[in-house]
Amino acid sequence: xxxxxxxxxxxxxxxxxxxxxxxxxxxxxxxxxxxxxxxxxxxxxxxxxxxxxxxxxxxxxxxxxxxxxxxxxxxxxxxxxxxxxxxxxxxxxxxxxxxxxxxxxxxxxxxxxxxxxxxxxxxxxxxxxxxxxxxxxxxxxxxxxxxxxxxxxxxxxxxxxxxxxxxxxxxxxxxxxxxxxxxxxxxxxxxxxxxxxxxxxxxxxxxxxxxxxxxxxxxxxxxxxxxxxxxxxxxxxxxxxxxxxxxxxxxxxxxxxxxxxxxxxxxxxxxxxxxxxxxxxxxxxxxxx
Amino acid sequence: xxxxxxxxxxxxxxxxxxxxxxxxxxxxxxxxxxxxxxxxxxxxxxxxxxxxxxxxxxxxxxxxxxxxxxxxxxxxxxxxxxxxxxxxxxxxxxxxxxxxxxxxxxxxxxxxxxxxxxxxxxxxxxxxxxxxxxxxxxxxxxxxxxxxxxxxxxxxxxxxxxxxxxxxxxxxxxxxxxxxxxxxxxxxxxxxxxxxxxxxxxxxxxxxxxxxxxxxxxxxxxxxxxxxxxxxxxxxxxxxxxxxxxxxxxxxxxxxxxxxxxxxxxxxxxxxxxxxxxxxxxxxxxxxxxxxxxxxxxxxxxxxxxxxxxxxxxxxxxxxxxxxxxxxxxxxxxxxxxxxxxxxxxxxxxxxxxxxxxxxxxxxxxxxxxxxxxxxxxxxxxxxxxxxxxxxxxxxxxxxxxxxxxxxxxxxxxxxxxxxxxxx
Numbered sequence: 001x002x003x004x005x006x007x008x009x010x011x012x013x014x015x016x017x018x019x020x021x022x023x024x025x026x027x028x029x030x031x032x033x034x035x036x037x038x039x040x041x042x043x044x045x046x047x048x049x050x051x052x053x054x055x056x057x058x059x060x061x062x063x064x065x066x067x068x069x070x071x072x073x074x075x076x077x078x079x080x081x082x083x084x085x086x087x088x089x090x091x092x093x094x095x096x097x098x099x100x101x102x103x104x105x106x107x108x109x110x111x112x113x114x115x116x117x118x119x120x121x122x123x124x125x126x127x128x129x130x131x132x133x134x135x136x137x138x139x140x141x142x143x144x145x146x147x148x149x150x151x152x153x154x155x156x157x158x159x160x161x162x163x164x165x166x167x168x169x170x171x172x173x174x175x176x177x178x179x180x181x182x183x184x185x186x187x188x189x190x191x192x193x194x195x196x197x198x199x200x201x202x203x204x205x206x207x208x209x210x211x212x213x214x215x216x217x218x219x220x221x222x223x224x225x226x227x228x229x230x231x232x233x234x235x236x237x238x239x240x241x242x243x244x245x246x247x248x249x250x251x252x253x254x255x256x257x258x259x260x261x262x263x264x265x266x267x268x269x270x271x272x273x274x275x276x277x278x279x280x281x282x283x284x285x286x287x288x289x
Numbered sequence: 290x291x292x293x294x295x296x297x298x299x300x301x302x303x304x305x306x307x308x309x310x311x312x313x314x315x316x317x318x319x320x321x322x323x324x325x326x327x328x329x330x331x332x333x334x335x336x337x338x339x340x341x342x343x344x345x346x347x348x349x350x351x352x353x354x355x356x357x358x359x360x361x362x363x364x365x366x367x368x369x370x371x372x373x374x375x376x377x378x379x380x381x382x383x384x385x386x387x388x389x390x391x392x393x394x395x396x397x398x399x400x401x402x403x404x405x406x407x408x409x410x411x412x413x414x415x416x417x418x419x420x421x422x423x424x425x426x427x428x429x430x431x432x433x434x435x436x437x438x439x440x441x442x443x444x445x446x447x448x449x450x451x452x453x454x455x456x457x458x459x460x461x462x463x464x465x466x467x468x469x470x471x472x473x474x475x476x477x478x479x480x481x482x483x484x485x486x487x488x489x490x491x492x493x494x495x496x497x498x499x500x501x502x503x504x505x506x507x508x509x510x511x512x513x514x515x516x517x518x519x520x521x522x523x524x525x526x527x528x529x530x531x532x533x534x535x536x537x538x539x540x541x542x543x544x545x546x547x548x549x550x551x552x553x554x555x556x557x558x559x560x561x562x563x564x565x566x567x568x569x570x571x572x573x574x575x576x577x578x579x580x581x582x583x584x585x586x587x588x589x590x591x592x593x594x595x596x597x598x599x600x601x602x603x604x605x606x607x608x609x610x611x612x613x614x615x616x617x618x619x620x621x622x623x624x625x626x627x628x629x630x631x632x633x634x635x636x637x638x639x640x641x642x643x644x645x646x647x648x649x650x651x652x653x654x655x656x657x658x659x660x661x662x663x664x665x666x667x668x669x670x671x672x673x674x675x676x677x678x679x680x681x682x683x684x685x686x687x688x689x690x691x692x693x694x695x696x697x698x699x700x701x702x703x704x705x706x707x708x709x710x711x712x713x
Contacts, residue, residue, distance in 0.1 A: 003509060003510075007506065010505040010506050116340045117606065211503075256506040256507075260501050261498040
């Protein structure tokens with residue numbers, strides 16, 4: 001029983017991070033129609049900024065996380081304006097631009113931080129909370145989980161309860177119809193990109209003390225985010241969150257009781273099955289031509 | 290025995306390092322340049338076992354050159370490193386090996402070994418180039434020009450287990466985790482043999498994907514087996530760091546043993562001194578006073594450590610001294626041969642049944658495991674963290690362990706398909 005509960009705790013933390021990454025990816029794809037391959041590198045930049053501000057400069061951890069997230073948001077805004085907007089009618093061009101940026105950000109990380117051992121980001125919150133005998137969550141993970149969950153709730157509230165959020169969802173559903181309603185597509189695109197990038201930056205910033213901070217840390221994360229996005233339904237925010245939770249629990253349980261390699265293989269297999277059986281994903285909807 | 294520790298140190302430190310600060314520069318005749326190839330992962334996940342080695346070589350070479358270089362035969366040479374990043378990929382390694390040998394004119398090539406070696410082997414044989422590896426599991430009868438003159442990974446891990454079993458006789462249940470690659474798997478076989486020889490039961494082995502990012506599930510899974518001993522096998526430096534954090538968070542209080550524990554002060558900082566107390570691994574800091582023992586064949590280890598940390602603070606890993614120690618041995622071989630030509634140096638080094646390894650006299654060994662006696666095996670340090678600092682607890686005797694447990698090791702190597710005939 002202890003193992004099951006501890007595995008649930010582990011899966012819960014993973015769920016929050018998968019969701020942060022996937023929701024950001026879905027926002028960007030939904031509004032701009034661009035698959036942002038550099039999303040994992042935005043996550044990496046967030047982690048590097050926390051390493052710099054918190055570990056190297058001695059800033060308080062939460063301040064460093066906030067500043068890192070804001071900087072990544074600005075990077076996202078610049079990406080939209082310079083890389084994606086000129087390619088609005090050419091999704092393939094946007095995708096290629098994002099791949100180019102991916103390599104640029106990796107090389108920049110190498111230039112700034114070097115290579116070799118991972119960057120040292122000590123936990124800001126030491127120790128652990130014993131939930132039950134034999135079931136614990138590290139305080140750093142707990143803080144990251146709470147912030148990630150709060151951010152997801154905020155994003156959900158913003159998208160479903162505010163006019164700007166409605167406008168963003170309207171653009172995601174039908175860009176032309178939204179434009180006819182007077183919605184400024186450029187501004188909404190910038191908002192989506194900024195929000196998506198900021199969430200990736202926040203995920204990287206929060207995970208920095210718990211992960212391997214190195215220039216290529218975005219690789220594994222982006223693969224997971226794509227699996228979650230596809231299984232959830234490309235363009236579906238609620239689908240992304242649901243798929244993130246399901247995938248995290250599935251992956252964590254299979255890793256604990258079987259093997260991590262098998263878990264990843266089975267995750268990819270599930271993605272393929274979903275693509276074949278229900279190409280729109282769990283909660284995606286088919287768009288009529 | 291043709292070459293002694295005195296000869297070896299005289300070959301390097303006597304004319305070079307020692308003279309760098311206190312002896313006026315010696316006037317030699319015309320100085321030639323001798324290129325040493327360095328082919329290892331300098332970027333990517335395994336770079337922690339490449340880049341710090343290059344840094345170490347740079348420190349050693351700088352000291353040697355500052356003292357006037359190396360006299361081999363009638364010539365005096367200034368050493369120059371030619372490096373190439375193989376990214377731990379076979380095709381990149383082949384590209385690098387060709388460049389170092391054909392374009393740079395390197396006289397021998399140091400490699401980490403492992404996954405990249407199969408890409409290089411054919412060209413290395415064709416070009417008859419002396420190469421070295423830190424992973425003797427690369428050796429086979431088909432690698433006549435490949436030596437493992439420093440690290441006998443993973444065989445030396447038996448010394449840590451032997452020490453653990455003697456020091457903590459009540460510890461009887463071990464779990465092992467290892468990444469699934471050419472570093473992890475032979476090491477698993479070695480630990481399984483060592484634990485069995487010590488009467489310790491291995492209750493679980495978790496072989497994980499090197500792309501793993503979250504170690505919480507793995508740790509939960511292994512702790513469920515209620516181990517007395519957690520063995521990190523030859524996990525990458527960053528993996529040891531992250532797994533140790535998870536063990537700490539999930540309340541593990543048992544013994545820990547690992548092949549390496551690079552940058553352990555970070556792990557101590559992230560966990561606690563108490564958690565890391567007694568952590569056993571195999572790679573000493575070079576400020577350890579036990580490295581000043583008379584049988585150590587390395588010029589001024591403590592000074593080297595200080596020089597290294599001044600030049601590259603915070604980057605010291607297991608390999609920081611290993612590649613430099615191979616240069617020291619190669620110089621001794623070249624001096625004995627009176628030549629820098631690869632085959633003559635190789636012949637000189639192999640002309641003796643034993644050779645001065647960094648940790649004392651050692652024998653050319655490996656026929657039973659790798660089908661060729663090209664690995665130098667002797668003593669190896671057992672390092673223990675005490676009060677947050679790594680110290681050498683003792684020097685374990687690998688040949689003595691082998692003499693008692695040879696069949697056990699071969700059994701486990703064969704079970705894991707790590708014998709040279711199986712790998713081929």
